[in-house]
Structures are given as C-alpha cells and as structure tokens.
Amino acid sequence: xxxxxxxxxxxxxxxxxxxxxxxxxxxxxxxxxxxxxxxxxxxxxxxxxxxxxxxxxxxxxxxxxxxxxxxxxxxxxxxxxxxxxxxxxxxxxxxxxxxxxxxxxxxxxxxxxxxxxxxxxxxxxxxxxxxxxxxxxxxxxxxxxxxxxxxxxxxxxxxxxxxxxxxxxxxxxxxxxxxxxxxxxxxxxxxxxxxxxxxxxxxxxxxxxxxxxxxxxxxxxxxxxxxxxxxxxxxxxxxxxxxxxxxxxxxxxxxxxxxxxxxxxxxxxxxxxxxxxxxxxxxxxxxxxxxxxxxxxxxxxxxxxxxxxxxxxxxxxxxxxxxxxxxxxxxxxxxxxxxxxxxxxxxxxxxxxxxxxxxxxxxxxxxxxxxxxxxxxxxxxxxxxxxxxxxxxxxxxxxxxxxxxxxxxxxxxxxxxxxxxxxxxxxxxxxxxxxxxxxxxxxxxxxxxxxxxxxxxxxxxxxxxxxxxxxxxxxxxxxxxxxxxxxxxxx
Amino acid sequence: xxxxxxxxxxxxxxxxxxxxxxxxxxxxxxxxxxxxxxxxxxxxxxxxxxxxxxxxxxxxxxxxxxxxxxxxxxxxxxxxxxxxxxxxxxxxxxxxxxxxxxxxxxxxxxxxxxxxxxxxxxxxxxxxxxxxxxxxxxxxxxxxxxxxxxxxxxxxxxxxxxxxxxxxxxxxxxxxxxxxxxxxxxxxxxxxxxxxxxxxxxxxxxxxxxxxxxxxxxxxxxxxxxxxxxxxxxxxxxxxxxxxxxxxxxxxxxxxxxxxxxxxxxxxxxx
Numbered sequence: 001x002x003x004x005x006x007x008x009x010x011x012x013x014x015x016x017x018x019x020x021x022x023x024x025x026x027x028x029x030x031x032x033x034x035x036x037x038x039x040x041x042x043x044x045x046x047x048x049x050x051x052x053x054x055x056x057x058x059x060x061x062x063x064x065x066x067x068x069x070x071x072x073x074x075x076x077x078x079x080x081x082x083x084x085x086x087x088x089x090x091x092x093x094x095x096x097x098x099x100x101x102x103x104x105x106x107x108x109x110x111x112x113x114x115x116x117x118x119x120x121x122x123x124x125x126x127x128x129x130x131x132x133x134x135x136x137x138x139x140x141x142x143x144x145x146x147x148x149x150x151x152x153x154x155x156x157x158x159x160x161x162x163x164x165x166x167x168x169x170x171x172x173x174x175x176x177x178x179x180x181x182x183x184x185x186x187x188x189x190x191x192x193x194x195x196x197x198x199x200x201x202x203x204x205x206x207x208x209x210x211x212x213x214x215x216x217x218x219x220x221x222x223x224x225x226x227x228x229x230x231x232x233x234x235x236x237x238x239x240x241x242x243x244x245x246x247x248x249x250x251x252x253x254x255x256x257x258x259x260x261x262x263x264x265x266x267x268x269x270x271x272x273x274x275x276x277x278x279x280x281x282x283x284x285x286x287x288x289x290x291x292x293x294x295x296x297x298x299x300x301x302x303x304x305x306x307x308x309x310x311x312x313x314x315x316x317x318x319x320x321x322x323x324x325x326x327x328x329x330x331x332x333x334x335x336x337x338x339x340x341x342x343x344x345x346x347x348x349x350x351x352x353x354x355x356x357x358x359x360x361x362x363x364x365x366x367x368x369x370x371x372x373x374x375x376x377x378x379x380x381x382x383x384x385x386x387x388x389x390x391x392x393x394x395x396x397x398x399x400x401x402x403x404x405x406x407x408x409x410x411x412x413x414x415x416x417x418x419x420x421x422x423x424x425x426x427x428x429x430x431x432x433x434x435x436x437x438x439x440x441x442x443x444x445x446x447x448x449x450x451x452x453x454x455x456x457x458x459x460x461x462x463x464x465x466x467x468x469x470x471x472x473x474x475x476x477x478x479x480x481x482x483x484x485x486x487x488x489x490x491x
Numbered sequence: 492x493x494x495x496x497x498x499x500x501x502x503x504x505x506x507x508x509x510x511x512x513x514x515x516x517x518x519x520x521x522x523x524x525x526x527x528x529x530x531x532x533x534x535x536x537x538x539x540x541x542x543x544x545x546x547x548x549x550x551x552x553x554x555x556x557x558x559x560x561x562x563x564x565x566x567x568x569x570x571x572x573x574x575x576x577x578x579x580x581x582x583x584x585x586x587x588x589x590x591x592x593x594x595x596x597x598x599x600x601x602x603x604x605x606x607x608x609x610x611x612x613x614x615x616x617x618x619x620x621x622x623x624x625x626x627x628x629x630x631x632x633x634x635x636x637x638x639x640x641x642x643x644x645x646x647x648x649x650x651x652x653x654x655x656x657x658x659x660x661x662x663x664x665x666x667x668x669x670x671x672x673x674x675x676x677x678x679x680x681x682x683x684x685x686x687x688x689x690x691x692x693x694x695x696x697x698x699x700x701x702x703x704x705x706x707x708x709x710x711x712x713x714x715x716x717x718x719x720x721x722x723x724x725x726x727x728x729x730x731x732x733x734x735x736x737x738x739x740x741x742x743x744x745x746x747x748x749x750x751x752x753x754x755x756x757x758x759x760x761x762x
Contacts, residue, residue, distance in 0.1 A: 035605040037571050065705050070568040071532050071608075072601030083548050090549060090605030102705040105671070128706060128728055129671060140549055142602045142611060152729055155669050174669075181667040182731050220668040242668075249668040294670060301670065420703055425670060458606070471573035 026398075030411055030455045030487045032444060033062055033080050033089040038069060039459040040470030042481040043101070047424020050439035050486060051109040053116055057432050058085040061118055061139055062439050063109050064484040065102040065424065067125075068093035077103035077125045081139050086486050089458060094136060094144045097124035105129075106425070108159040112167040117199045120145060121157025121171040129153035133171055133193060133207055137200075148205045149193065153182055156223040156304075156425070157193075164231065166197030168265050172225030172237055175209065180219035181249075188213035190221040190239035190258075194266050212260050212270055214281045215241055218248035222255055222291070223425075224306035233265045234315040236342060238308040240291075240322070241284075249293050257285040257322050259308065259342045273342045285320055285336060285345045295328030298376045298390050298416040300423050302331045302357045309361035309369065312431070316341040319350075319369055321359035333359045333373055337401070350402050353395075358423055360438065364431035370489070371397045371404070372429040372438050376416060384445035384466065384480070385415025392416050392423065394440050396489055411452045411487055414443035422482050435490045444468065444483040452487075459483075523616040523625075526598040527632040532610055533566035535622050536581070537594045544580045545607035554586040562594065563622055566629050571608075580609040588615075596625050642757050644743045648722040650688030652695055653751050654680040656717040662698060664732035671707075673700030673730065678713040678739075680721060686754065688723070697721055698738045711745040720746040720754055 034041065045064040053059035062080040072078070073093040082089050095104055105123025112119070120134040131154035134145035153176040161169045175191040178184040190213040195206035213221055222240035229235055238259045246254040260282040261272040273283050294301045305323030318338050325331040335351035338344060353359075356375040363369050373395055380391025393410040416422060422443060429438035443450075446461045446468055459478075460469040470476035527533065536559040544552045559581045561574055571577075581597060583589060599610035620628070645651065662675035677696050700707035722744045723737040739745055746754060 037574075037604045037606065037608055040572055069570075069601065069604060071570045072604055073531065088548075088606055090546075090603045092603055093601070099705070099709060101708050105706055123671075123706070126709075128730065129669070140603070155671065176667070176669065179668060181665060222668075223670060249666065303670070421705075471571070473573065476572050 025408055027490045028407060028452050028487065029086065030452045030485060031086050031089070032455065032457045032459065032483045033486050034459045034483050035089050035091060036458045036460065038091060039468070040476065040478055042479050043067065044418070044420055044422070044482045045484050046421060046441040046482050047106065047426060048439040048441050048484040049108040049426070049428045050430065050437060051111045051118060052430060052432050052437045053111040054113045054432050055116060057435070059083055059111070059116070060086055060437070060486065061109050062089070062484055062486055063104070063107040063120070064441060065104065066484070067100055067103040068098050074098060074100070076144050079109070079139060080484070083140065086488065092140060092142070094139070094142070095120065095122060095125070095134065096132065096144050096147060097126055099125035106156050108157060108428070110159045110161040112161040112163040112169070112199065114163040115167065115199060117167055119159055119161050119169050119198065121159040121173065123154065123157065129155060129176065131157050131173060133157070135198065135205065146203065148198070148203045149207050153177065156225065158226050160227045160229050162229040162231065164233070167199040168194070168196055168229065169198040170194045170227040170229065170235060170237070170266070172227050172239070174221060174223045174225060175211070176220070178211070187217040187219040188221070190225045190241065192225065192227055192237050196265055210266065210270070212237055212239060212282070213241060215278070216244045217242045218244055218246040220248065222253060222304040224304045226306050226308050228308045228310045228318065230310045230315040231312065232315045233263060234310065234341070235262045235266055235270070236260070236308055236310055236318055237270065238306055238320050240304060240306055243288070251293055252326050253291045253293055253303070255289050255291055256287045257289065257306070257320060258282045259285055259318070259320060261342050283342050283345070286322070286334070289324040290326040291324050292326055292328040292331065297328045297331050297355065297357055298392065299419050299421065300357060300376070301421055302328050304425070305333070305357055305359055307359045307361045309363045311363045311367050312365050313367055317367070318342055319361050319363065321361050321371065323357055323359060330354060331357060333357070335359070335361070335371060351397070351404055358427045358440070360427050360429040362429045362431040362436060364434050364436060366434055367400065368398050369400060370429050370431060370436040370438070371399070372427055372440065374423055374427065374440065380413065380415070382413045382415050383447035383449045385417045390416040392442060394442060396429070396436070396438065396487070398436070398489070407452065407489070409452060411440070412442040412450060412485065414445060414450050418443055418480070418482060435488055437486070437488045439484055439486050441482050441484050443480055445480040522614070523620065523628055524632050526613050526616060527566070527629050528636065529600060529613050530566060530598045531568070531601050532570070532599045533596065533625065533629060534561050535563040535565065535594065535596050536561050538589045538591050539578055541589060541591055545578055546580055546603060546605065546609055549603055549605070550580050550582070550609050555583050557581050557583060557589055559597065565596070565622060565626050574608070577608070579607055582609065582611045584612040584614045596620065596622060638757060641743060641754070642761055644722050644741070645687070645754060645758055646761060648687060648724055650690050650723040650737070651686035651720065651754065652680060652682045652690055652723065653684045653686060653720045653748065654682045654718070656713050656715055657681045657694070659713055659715055667730070671704050672702060673707055674702040675699070675733070676701040686720070687758065695723070695737065697723060698733060698736050700740065709742060710740045711742060718748045720748065720751050722746070
C-alpha cells in the first residue's frame, strides 16, 4: 500500500516535471540538410530559402547555392526536399540551368497554400542576371520545373504564394531594365511580378511585371523587394528606395524603407497607402538611411537587407525589418510595425540588433512574430575557430511589439573563418499554423556546442573528434564548409 | 574546377550526336555511344530485388523499379566515394526487364540523392558488351565529347591568341548596382601568335570578371605573367559597357599553353 502510494506520488511528480520542461521552452528541431550520399561535398551552400506546403507540412523544399552532383545532372540545379517533415532530405535537380560551383544564382521558393504547386524565382545558374519564374506540381519528379517567365536583367527574385480562387503568386524583383547602369532612363526598379492564377496555365501563366517605385531615385533601387500576403487579398510589398541624392552604389547608398499595399491581390495597383509627407504612393517607414554597399561584416557582405510579414489574423498588423549603417562593422537591424495597414509606423525600433544581418520575419496564427537574424560576435564563444575568432550566431526570437524572447541558445554559433560570403544575402522564416519553419546557412564545423541541442547531421560526422567524412567507413576526411540548415520552432 | 567535373559538364552539355561511324567501323555501336552521351552514371550492377525501392517515401515500388547493388563503377563523376557496394534504386527503361540475381551494365542518369540514390535507366546497348569494353567506349566517347566542346568554342571564337599577360588593371567600365557586379578587369596580353582571326598590334586587351560573387566564380581570372591561349569572343553577355570588347567568361575560353598544339589540330580537323 505504502509502495503504491509512493509510486503514485512519483508518477505525479514525473508528469509535473515533464509539463514543466515543456513549459520552459519551445520544441526546436535543427537539421543540416546535406544528404548522407552527398557527404563528400564541401561547397559554400549559402543563401538558403525554404518552402513548406501548408496543406501538408511534411512536404518541404529548400534552396541554396548548391551545384547538382554531376552524377545526377550537369544541366539542372538542385532543390533539397523532404517528404517526412525534415527527417530526411534529398536532392532533386529540376531547376533549369546549373552553375558547376553554385547551382543557381539567387533563388526563392514557395508553395501555394492549397494544391501543392511549388513556385520559384531564380537567377538562372550560369546565365548572369537572367531571371526565370518556375513552376512544378511534383517536386519529387525528375521533370525539370516549367519556365513561366524568362527575363534579363533582373536581381533577387523573392517569391510568395497564396491560394484563393487560383494560385496568387508574387515575385518581388529589382528590374534592372530601368536602371541607369543598364541604359534605363527612369531609375525606378523596384518591381513585383504577379499572377492571379498561376497553377496550370501555359507560360507566362498570367504573370505580369508591375513597377512599384514612384519616386525619383539616384538611378536604381537596392536589390531587396519583398512581398507579404494576407488571405483577405491584402498584399504588402517592402522595398529599399535609393534616394535621388544617394551615392548610388559608390560604396554606400542612402535609402528609404518603403511599404506599398494593395487590398485586392494587386488589382488596385498597390496604391492603397500614401506617404503623409510627400503624398506619394507608398509609405516611407524610415528615410535617409545610410547603407554600406557590399561592405564586409566579418567575411559576409552586407548592404541590402529587408523583410516584411503580415499577421494572418489581422491584415492591418504588419512588421518590417531592415539593416542599415554606413560602416559594415556596425551594420544594424531594426524592426518596426504598423497596426493600421502600413499607414503609420512605430516611430522607434521594436527591436534593434547591432552587427547583424539577414533579418527574416514571419507571424504565426497566434499573432506571434518570429524574427530570424545572424549576428557577428567578436570575440565569440564558438568552437573550432581558434582563440578570439569572431562567431556568427544565428538567433530566432519570438514576440510582439517590444516583448521578445530568444531561444536558450543560438540555433548556430559558428566560427567566421571561411572566406567568401559564409551566409549569403538572405535567409528565411515562415509560419504554418503555430509553427515556425526557417532556413539559414552556417559553418558546419561539427561540435555540438556550436548548435542548438540535438542538431541532426545526415552527412557522415564524428562528433567526438569534430570531423566530417565523405564515406560511411570514415576514411575520407572532408573539410568544414557552409551548409544549409532547416529548423522549426513550436511553443 | 576538378577535371572530372569539367569532363562531366562537357559530356552532358553536348547535344546527342548523330552516329559518326557504323558499328563495323569503330567497334562501338551508335546506340551505345548515344547512351554514353546521355548517361551520368554507368555501372555494372546485380539486381537484388525487383518491384522494390531503397527510397520508399520518394520512389514508389513498381514493376519499373528494382533495387540494384553497384558492383563496378564505370562512369560516375562526383559520385559518393563509397558508392560501390551500395544498393540503389533503378527506375528501369522497360518494366519487368530484369530478374533478381541478374548482373548487367546499367546506363543511367541520376534522379534523387539522399540516404540512398535513385537513377533512371536510359536503355540497353544493342549488343552484349563486357565491362571492359564499356569502359573503353566510355573513355573514347568522353575524349570525343571533350574535343567537340573545345571545337565548338574554337569555332565560335572570333579570335584565338597565344601569349602572356603583361598587366592587369580595373576596367573603366561602370559598375552596376548589383551584388552581382562583375567588377570588370582588363588583362593586357602580349601576343606570341594569332591562331585565328585578325588582331591588330602585338597586344590585345581582354575583359574578365574579377568578382568572387557566385555569378562569376567559374570565370577565369588572370594574373600578370600568366601564359596561355585565349579564345576570344565579343557579346558573350548582355551586360552593359562591354560592347565590341573581348571577354573571357567561360572556363573553356582560356586554355593552358600546353593545349596550343591540340587547339591547332582541332582547328585543322574541323576544316
């Protein structure tokens, strides 16, 4: 009897402990997506993007600057995909064009919210500034993605999609046709391509090119143009307008963060909000921002960093994040929000992160904002770089307004000792229901201290000796390099 | 770039060639050459199980799939170093065309790479070939394909010069407002010989992208004192500011000096 009583108390306490543990922190999953069979690779697989099928979140597709293994293809670049929620990852080379070192140029991917069609905006590998908009209804098939749009010269296509009486697909891009550097006249280059029903129509599948910039620029806007979609048909696009008096890419730029809005999937021409000062279309969230142009923060180049997210439950609640600073060593991220559909914005930062880059925002169905960024800490506390080495810390904070909480430790805290742009110009986070999913790139030096608990590597690794291997027998040592990581966070 | 990678790139990028010789002339059937030109992975394998797959979540088992053990690799550029001996999934060219225990040579192109590998069989050669014969034919076809790729560049080049870089300097071409700015540099080349075309004077200036951005990493970069053979093109890219100037953008556009005699021979053969 006494033993039974003790056992019941023990069980009760155990349950309490478990509940307490669960309440202490979110469930975090972190995976290096390089597949086991590609363990011998040591490329700079940076600038990742991630798509998760909202209808079936076990279906995930990730992109990075990864060349297709020539064993698979030398003409098409790869996507990484998972059909089991990120437990295992595979390469499928279905993106037309393949640079032998990096696969593609800039690439972003998104699933529509129903139907499972995957869309991509990409600077075609080996083809310079040639932008392709792509589509596939079967990302595991060997059939290359269908080219819907093929246009030159373009930069940084950034893709978003939503299903509502057809797949609404928006690809923000910097249309360099209008750039004075390319012989253009207007210098207005911030643009969004969109289609209101892109799922099955033959190319161009309804895509049209739409200029967003209305103000005079120095000759060209900065590359980042980022759309955010709400189920009601409200569409925001943020871009970095390069002011008329800007140095215009001569080491720095002087730019404004501009947000435009449309309330019916773009049919109104993105004229829903007007700046209260100059009365022109699009509200300037911040003006006169000095931004280094391709200056180095550690080994990473910085200069054009921007993200925007809308609350899925409130089309008028929108957050924007950007980076600025003439001195790249002090490049600083800022987060602000609007609660009236972008008409007015918080006058001060809700969040400020110094010496950081790659801001990415998403808002889940609880209205919680997820904020991903990568911060250089010097000297850092990471392993594998030697004493005093600077470290890239990848953080994911959640919060609302000014109330933010970081994870107990960074997702990654890795040495900045690999030259040549170790992160890429962007990372990504998105929300499906309550859960956040994201992708970032980081040095894969295998020390568990460098990553969030229970990080999973598919590639061959010996954690005790901190070595990577190209084979199962661990006879071929592979040097540390940059890998793409997928993560998810659920409260 | 690793030589094997260049080889694979060249081979796969080539269009399928019409057969040059009949089987009796070359000892290699046209069908086999066609398969080799399409293939990214040729191996001798033993069928372990039919109607089966090593990747059940990604490749559905059917009469068109089989698990095959890789016994001997004949062509596999960039393959996992321990691929031999592993079991992989083959999507067969013809369903039901293999039996468990059967050993044959598979001409395939890759499909999926994850915890395992899935490949697509392209077909079977008309006649029976042993692995060493296949290996010889792969090497012969490779050599031919590499020559054809270089021949193509030679044919499209406006001028070909052998020489030495005497100076490298930033170009005055305006930078573009993109992180993909090529950062054009000029290499002045003292000409030892003009192999094709007409180049006025004893030097020629070639433009190359000095940027280490992803878009330009594969392009040749030059240093003072570097010797070699330049296959010169104009209008290789639509970027502004380079009209009527010679550019070097592709790895094949610059060859080691030791390749000069080969280039001369390929030019001669092409005539």
